[in-house]
Amino acid sequence: MKLFCFLTLFFTLTLQAQIQINGIVTDSNNKPLPFATITTSENNNTITDVDGKFIFKISSSANTLTVSYIGFQTKTIALLKGKTFYAVALAQQTDDLKEVVVSNENPALTIIKKVIANKSLNDPQKKLNNFEYKTYNKLIVTANPDSIDGRIDSSASYKDLDKKIINIDSSDYKFKEIVTKQHLFQTEKVSQYQFGNHKLKETVLGTKIAGFKQPIYEVLAFNLQSISIYDPKYELFETKYENPIATSAPSSYNYKLLDTVSIRGRDTYMIYFKNKSKRKSSGLEGVLYIDKENFAVAKAVMRIKGVLDISGIHEFEYIPKEKIWFQSNTTFKIVKGKNDDDIRILGGTIQFDGDVEENFEPRKKVASDFTYLISESNSFDIRVNTNNPIKNPSLYIEIKDDAAKKPENFWEAYRKENLDLKSQKTYLLLDSLSVSNRIEKRLGIGRKIINGFYPIGPIDLDLKKIISYNNYEGFRLGLGGITNDRFSKNFRIEGYGAYGTKDGVFKYSVGSGVLLDKYTNTWLNGYYTDDVREIASTVFAVDKRVFKIYDPRPINISTFYHYTAWKANVQTKIIPKTEAVFELARTYVEPKFDYLFNYNGQLYSHYVMTTAMASIVWAPFSDYMQTPTGRTESDKRFPRFTFQFTQSLPNVLENDFKFSKIDFKTEYEKKYLNGQKTSLLLQAGYATGDVPITHLYNTMPNNLTKETVIQRITFAGRNSFETMFFNEFFSSQYVFFQIKHGFDRIKIMKKVRPSLVLVTRMAYGHMENPEQHVGPDYKTLDKGFFESGIELNKIFKGFGLGGFYRYGPNQLLKFEDNIAVKISYVLDLGL
Structure with a gap:
């Protein structure tokens, strides 16, 4: 988890992908329009983010994009071959739309109250006695090379007008060269989720982390986003926020009805929400798509914008037999936010850009500023009311013994699409880099240092025993340790010796243990x-x-x-x-x-x-x-x-x-x-x-x-x-x-x-x-x-x-x- 946190702090606001189109939607004054609806000629849709930007995968047969926003004239533009960026400006309607008032109440708030009242009928963990499904997840940390300058800069120092030293800065060039060939980090996971007796358990069937033979279990347990959209506290990147459909949410959020769109053939309300607090990090902001008939969540976009710009997207499929929306896909993204504070991590300092203010001069962007993280999960094999027994239901996550040893045909069976050449190279290059730089070993050493040990061969040296002080012993000097897995996985020996400079007495302890289970x-x-x-x-x-x-x-x-x-x-x-x-x-x-x-x-x-x-x-x-x-x-x-x-x-x-x-x-x-x-x-x-x-x-x-x-x-x-x-x-x-x-x-x-x-x-x-x-x-x-x-x-x-x-x-x-x-x-x- 520590390595994971470290990787995710090198982000930027710019996100692009080679097979996607992207762009921005603004008004006539060039102000971005957040959460505008974008629909292709094939009736696929997405929305812009809080900055009015969008990234959208389209098929080759799509020929138009339709952009709509409440209070503005809808605009349809033609898709041109080879063009990947579209800037769309919408004109405001001459008859400015005002919010429709129903019984003197904001219509969006009326809808949200019905969502809250019907949660027990729409939440799968409340309505269904049991269910199970499988999920394939892929997470990458990468950067778009096209966003990086990649020049080799040189600078010179002078003494007495004579050039003395020429400094060559090729870091951006090298970084661009790396991310052109591979991702910076990549992991895949296949899990089975089982729900019963009001408990949800994840069993990890397979896991694959580039550069590591053994999985980093902290990464597998890291909570990127809430599994259920109905949780009272919605979680993004291990931070919990009040859910906009929590019982008490109307007192904390403002809501606005933006549009009506069709999802999976069912009509939904598109409702924008934002925390009432003026602080950026105080609450969530985003869009909920609410089924017009049963007031269930059919899609959700959750976002926090601060030091890190974090978003979580939930997509659902409708199960007619159970009359319920069941989560089918989730997407989690982190890009680098803007902040004028330095953040210290693992003894180093990472500087974040601040908002442009008086007497504040933003620094030049470097290559690592364009790094981002994206995690996508696809659910399949959904079964409800199966009554299959759950083994060890008290566990939240169980990782199978052979999860890290799955053959390639296992992954081919579960991947939604085959790995592209860049992803394939990522595994090969990071595995090779990990071996040559002993990354896995160094990570293991770091874990032990955090717990107060330093490994020396088959023994972990106890750092707490080296030196301490109290008024009775004076300086207590000692040496202690415990054997590790290199000595034996099933048997251990431990002990220490210490000497007090004030009392002049030697103390010691010896012990051993045997693993029973x-x-x-x-x-x-x-x-x-x-x-x-x-x-x-x-x-x-x-x-x-x-x-x-x-x-x-x-x-x-x-x-x-x-x-x-x-x-x-x-x-x-x-x-x-x-x-x-x-x-x-x-x-x-x-x-x-x-x-x-x-x-x-x-x-x-x-x-x-x-x-x-x-x-x-x-x-x-x-x-x-x-x-x-x-x-x-x-x-x-x-x-x-x-x-x-x-x-x-x-x-x-x-x-x-x-x-x-x-x-x-x-x-x-x-x-x-x-x-x-x-x-x-x-x-x-x-x-x-x-x-x-x-x-x-x-x-x-x-x-x-x-x-x-x-x-x-x-x-x-x-x-x-x-x-x-x-x-x-x-x-x-x-x-x-x-x-x-x-x-x-x-x-x-x-x-x-x-x-x-x-x-x-x-x-x-x-x-x-x-x-x-x-x-x-x-x-x-x-x-x-x-x-x-x-x-x-x-x-x-x-x-x-x-x-x-x-x-x-x-x-x-x-x-x-x-x-x-x-x-x-x-x-x-x-x-």
């Missing part, structure tokens, strides 16, 4: 660890590993306990929509601070804990993808829930205490169309029995015990209390709630666009049997703890600043002691 990613693992851990910290075993170049909060931690542990666990995704860890462990614990645990009158300075633990994360709204290498979460959605239960095992392997712990976490995120985002986090824990303070709860403090605000300035954590001092509170039961609301980035200057985030956190807690904990002084959270703050992230080069204030029952006497100022850093890889 690759489809459910089920592993049986065993570990031995001798290390230190922050006291009273909550660790969910199923939390995904997050790689950061630095982890800010541990820098300030000074209170740890030493532990040596034997562990055996099973990791699995066998339960649908979940990931789970089941673990048995024997752990020897020794607090590295002044602490004794009073158990039945006996004081323990160290102890043994033998425990059984079950940890599970459930994401009921996420989409999961099954690949030949395992199961992954292809589309992370909220809310998601994490449960963890830990139980000590009395009289097993010298266990000292009897206790139980229940931990729970739920996360929710909502992204808004205007770029804002709200995040909610609810976390709670309940420990009962005889639990030492090392294994209770500290609710994530992140404030240093220093005299002044300036001395306490440090890096902010992610979900931590920035005004709570380390070791200030401990609890055996607690509940924590956090709400964050991030606004769209504020443009102060061209290079300064901070992100404003408002944060509020609160926690309540209680300590049972406080007399058992001898040594540290601490408070309890019976009255609650509250803080709020403002973050200005990514002010400059990823650095930001935040301010937080502590209030409520645990507010401190000195005003300045309730204030915390923190530095934030966000590493933006453009991923």
Whole structure:
């Protein structure tokens, strides 16, 4: 998916194809007319885009084009042999047409309300109990060579009027030469879609990606556009917008009746819609073709025009027996938009043209500006009410083991038309280029770096283990890693070693695992660890590993306990929509601070804990993808829930205490169309029995015990209390709630666009049997703890600043002691 995003950011507004005619429709003042209807003499039709431009495939027998637009005189022009561009100017009718008013309401709005009222009768996923169909998709990233200048430019530098250096710029020439012979990227896919029990599943039967022997699974899971035109949120390029036929859409969109046209022999209304917001990226714009009889969508054109100019077209065929329009073809296009901001991706900078404004000088277009992406899907073998069983219905996408190994006759059977010479050369040349430049290998390395590993032969080096810092160990220097598929696909060995420059102690861990089932990613693992851990910290075993170049909060931690542990666990995704860890462990614990645990009158300075633990994360709204290498979460959605239960095992392997712990976490995120985002986090824990303070709860403090605000300035954590001092509170039961609301980035200057985030956190807690904990002084959270703050992230080069204030029952006497100022850093890889 990362490579895919990278490729699609080299686009332009100009789209042409060698076998198509194209042109523009304007009024008498040369202003473009968006969504004008163009019909050939053979009764095939299309519409112009928001810029009045059109691209249209025609047969050799077509001899005329008829252009119509409401309020303008219809014009018919002759098609001339060899001519590919047509500029059509329409004259406005002398008797200016006004919108017809029906019952004092816009007729387009009246029609849209009927579309909304009849959705359950026209949406195949609502009307039909089950259906299935197959789809052939072809996606290319390419450019029209005729649009590229392709000259070899030269420039000279002078010193003392003498020519010193001649610089030759042949990049445009080379680019034109490449795209004349081949596309820049090309992929094909054949899928079977099955719908039943209100779920739609895609099974990828075949996939072919130029330059790659193994498919890039992220590309296959990438959501270019919504499959159903009736979804409440319509999706374009993994961004969701309010659908113009959603129940609440009339309050967000303006509608206009443009024309009436015939589609598949049925009369339809042609309705233009546009979001009421003045912001270009706030909503969709386009045209809906509405069946006059049943008010179903017979065709749809959806478009967003901004930094990228993105459009999605849905075409349908009518099934008389079911009296329903069923999707037959979709087309997705991305071309480069106009914007005066630079976009950074993967460490590089791609500059986009800005709109022409005062004191703004657009740069010269280069060859890569003329690149575009187009994806076309053709549906066939449509069957309704088949009652065929769906295997693994909880999966959103399943990729067959042999999908990347299909012979050429498989593709010939499914392609709508044979590959042209340029497409054939694309496979040959990109496959050869990929091998010579080791592209597939480099992409694999990039994937692992994102997750915090660097492959060296059969071992992936763990980048998180190389260096870190905390107040107890000082600089922690180490080396760690895990074996990869070059070592074995079914067995792995992992481990690390680390040395603290402050405590002078060596720590290490060794472990191994065996794969029990690759489809459910089920592993049986065993570990031995001798290390230190922050006291009273909550660790969910199923939390995904997050790689950061630095982890800010541990820098300030000074209170740890030493532990040596034997562990055996099973990791699995066998339960649908979940990931789970089941673990048995024997752990020897020794607090590295002044602490004794009073158990039945006996004081323990160290102890043994033998425990059984079950940890599970459930994401009921996420989409999961099954690949030949395992199961992954292809589309992370909220809310998601994490449960963890830990139980000590009395009289097993010298266990000292009897206790139980229940931990729970739920996360929710909502992204808004205007770029804002709200995040909610609810976390709670309940420990009962005889639990030492090392294994209770500290609710994530992140404030240093220093005299002044300036001395306490440090890096902010992610979900931590920035005004709570380390070791200030401990609890055996607690509940924590956090709400964050991030606004769209504020443009102060061209290079300064901070992100404003408002944060509020609160926690309540209680300590049972406080007399058992001898040594540290601490408070309890019976009255609650509250803080709020403002973050200005990514002010400059990823650095930001935040301010937080502590209030409520645990507010401190000195005003300045309730204030915390923190530095934030966000590493933006453009991923």
